[in-house]
Amino acid sequence: MPAGIMISARQMPTLIGTGGPAFGSSSGLTLGQSNLMDGQLNPLEIAQSTAESDVGRMRDDEFDSKSGSDNHEGGSGEDQDPNSRKRKKRYHRHTQHQIQEMEAFFKECPHPDDKQRKELSRELGLEPLQIKFWFQNKRTQMKMQHERHDNTQLRAENEKLRAENMRYREALSNASCPTCGGPTALGEMSFDEHHLRVENSRLREEIDRIAAIAAKYVGKPVVNYPIVSPPITPRSLELGNFGGQPGIGSTELYGAGDLLRSIGGHTDQADKQMIVELAVAAMEELTRMAQIGDPLWMPGIDNTYVLNEEEYFRTFPRGIGPKPMGFRSEASRESAVVIMNHTNLVEILMDVNQWSAVFSGIVSRAMTMEVLSTGVAGNYNGALQVMTAEFQVLSPLVPTRETYFVRYCKHHVDGTWAVVDVSLDSLRPSPLARCRRRPSGCLIQEMPNGYSKVTWIEHVEVDDRGVHNIYKPLVNSGLAFGAKRWVSALDRQSERLASAMATNLPPNDVGNTVITSTEGRRSMLKLAERMVTSFCGGVSASTSHTWTMLSGSGADDVRVMTRKSIDDPGRPPGIVLSAATSFWLPVPPKRVFDFLRDEHSRNEWDILSNGGVLQEMAHIANGRETGNSVSLLRVNTISGSQNNMLILQESCSDPTGSFVIYAPVDVVAMNMVLSGGDPDYVAILPSGFAILPDGPAGHGGHIGEGGSGGSLLTVAFQILVDSTPNAKLSLGSVATVNNLIACTVDRIKASVAGENA
Incomplete structure (x- = not known):
């Protein structure tokens, strides 16, 4: 019933404008509400009856002289005397042809302007004022018809809500708690008593659930226990019994039964029941x-x-x-x-x-x-x-x-x-x-x-x-x-998140000249986290449609993919190529990890550094392992020319693998990040390495201490080959990326082999 009251109130502004004086007054509204509470006429019904009488009156009058749609003779002196009885007006109805023409015009244009009204008056032999009033009355008539139809629907809905409300009231007045046997209304018991009854019910359902699962999946008999009250069909707020297994779920999923019956989507009711039973057994x-x-x-x-x-x-x-x-x-x-x-x-x-x-x-x-x-x-x-x-x-x-x-x-x-x-x-x-x-x-x-x-x-x-x-x-x-x-x-x-949430700068961070605040430190770590996530999303042989695989890229051992970047604040706009390859190295993973993350040995494999010497500008440790850190590097070229590009690098290692991931970053953008700005709008394209053992490490307990002692190294680059997203990818760009990754692999093999020798 509350829903019906709300709908009636929403329609009141329209209904008051078209209803009679009784409903338009405050006393009429109060009366309607009172009748509604007594189960009699409600405001919606009063408005409906009033609107119907108005429409009936208009039909009887057939548009009176006040509207100007009829021609009447001028009044005499007797007509103008206020004390004399008014004579009945003589009406002149429109011809059938005039009405048909105006009806046809009304369907095309319900609101004619002055020019259109004058044109109609010449064609139909009527005054422009008559045309104007006819259209006004026609619009009023159409509005009344629509309102009557809406009111009829609302009244039917109101009756449905009233019947439903009465049905619920009757059910609640005779209901009792199916699990504890007590009254359903909270007002009829103390809060403590209600809490104890709910807890008792929960524990009983837990025993039901465990016993049912044991009987089904383990083969043990169901445990019997004394029941205080006779079992009753579960109510709508409980999950209920699925597949004939008593007790599965009502404690497991509070409110899930109601969701399973009401939510839409592609999963039907039978599938939902199977999902719940499968999830409980899996747990x-x-x-x-x-x-x-x-x-x-x-x-x-x-x-x-x-x-x-x-x-x-x-x-x-x-x-x-x-x-x-x-x-x-x-x-x-x-x-x-x-x-x-x-x-x-x-x-x-x-x-x-x-x-x-x-x-x-x-x-x-x-x-x-x-x-x-x-x-x-x-x-x-x-x-x-x-x-x-x-x-x-x-x-x-x-x-x-x-x-x-x-x-x-x-x-x-x-x-x-x-x-x-x-x-x-x-x-x-x-x-x-x-x-x-x-x-x-x-x-x-x-x-x-x-x-x-x-x-x-x-x-x-x-x-x-x-x-x-x-x-x-x-x-x-x-x-x-x-x-x-x-x-x-x-x-x-977890170590990385603890480092990011730290409010005090560690001693090795305090000495940094570029990181001067906790906000800058967090922004730099957040940018590095996005860099790592982007790198991981462009390396594996995923079936995701984010990247498009290129066939016939020119190198069988290199997988090349492409992606168009448009309106992505985290990536530069244009066509991005991702190239990745994996190979085996006869060197323990830890040695490969230390070689690749060390800025002093970077010029041995990084072609893009142009032989320059890298200097670490900032360092943030984010784990107990020595190599787990985020660094900001600057390339000092041999010629000493100004370089506006910095390199953001994260290196991390755990007992199952290691990563060295980096991305060039503009100096201006990095200064914004270091001052605590939002790093999500810094465009980066990550590249890097994933280092895994070539097999189990035996009983040594750590990578590289057992097995064959070799490493599986994945090298991946993401490069912007064209700043126009709609440009066509050239074969020359693919060949350049293939040559870049092949040259990097050769340099790493030569350097690591030299160290191993």
Whole structure:
């Protein structure tokens, strides 16, 4: 009923203008509201009846003399005497021809001007004033008809709302709580009693859920417990029972049941029910896999744990089905303590933009397809969303792994948080799918002083026959996409974020002459972060349409892509070429990393520095590893000529890989950044290196200390070849980029080989 009142009030300005005196007065409005409360006539009905009487009166009068649409004779003295009785006016109606002509003109032009009215008066033998008044009355008549139609619809809607309101009132007056048996209205019980009843209901539903999952996935019997009140069909604010499994979900997803029934999109109700049931089962599996040790998990190489596949299928016999033909199973577990509050970590994992930015070296692109539940107000407990993502190794020689999955977040009763992913292959079957994600994700335990303990599980089945031979040992070992890589990236990024949020300048930053404020330091780190993200998005063999692959680029071992940059404040406008290649070096990854990040050895491989000597103008350490830093370099040319270009460089290393990424930056733009300005409008094109081990590191526990001791190096350049976005790409530009990357590779091989000798 409140909705009906609101609609009636919205129509009041129009209705008052066309209604009778009773409704136009304040007393009429008060009467209408009173009648509405008593279940009698409401203001909308009064307005409707008034409008209908007005229209009827106009039809009876057939446009009176006041409108000027009729010809009447002049009045006599008796007519002009106010004390005498007025004589009835004599009306002259328009002919059928005149009405038809004006009706036809009205359809084309309801508001004729003076010239058009004079033309009509000559054609029809009427006065221009008669034409004017006829059109005025015609417009009034049309308006009244429209209003009557609108009022009829509003009255029907009002009646529907009244009936619905009465039905709800009757249902509420006889309803009782289906879980505790108490009254439904809060006013009939104390707040404490209501809180205890809700908590009691929640605990009972939790027992239902665990018992149902145990019966379905583990084979254990459902535990019986005493029921205080008889079971009743779940209400609309609960998730309900899916697939005949009692108790699955109402505690798991607060409000998700209502969302599953009401939200639109391409996912139908049956699919939503399956998604919820699959997510709940995946959460249970992930939690158990994180807690169970031997024999489910066995010690593997490089201090990691690998999955005993036979024991896994014995422990979880149902899951998402058998492994597809030709697929290889890959599963690992890793734990670490990171410098990040558990709340912030959950937010990063549940926000697709933050998640893909923090893990930019692993996630080449990601998108949330549909949000089925946002969780409890204020946090992500019970959040459920359907996503698609593409996982990468920074090399054009390793195909990306694209997956379509559901992500589910839960706050466990012991205080830990869990975020789980599981593939939805049955919803979108594709013969081209080469990867599916069994329950994977992490458990997050709150630690003192803002730290969190993270236990990560990565479990996929993949067809990776497209991987190049030099990368197969790394990929087959599980280190390329495994849990150790996720945890290492998270640990490194948590250190970087802690450095960016620091309010006091570290001692090694205080000595910098160019960074004089905390704001400037944060702006420089933010620009470097965007540089790294842009570099990672242009290196891997992604299927993203951001870049266009060029066929026949002239070099079989170099992958060349192009992209047009238009109205992007973060990139210079024009045509950008991205060229990348990967190769093997018989040198440990750490030595390659130290060689490439050192500004003193840069002129040995950097052709664009023109043999100049690089000087470090600023240095920001952003991790406990020595090489994890952001630097600002200046090229001092041999001739001593003025150089208006600086180089922004970030180098970072963790136990699974290293990166050296750089981009030329204009001096004026960099000065703006160092003064605390917004770095998002600084145009940069990053280039750099990704350094990975050529295989597992044995039992040494760190890259380069075991295995063959070699490195897999990816070299990638992004170069602006034409400042006009609509220009045609020339083959000469492609050849120039190919020659540049080939020359850089040759120089690196020669320099590193000389050091190794």
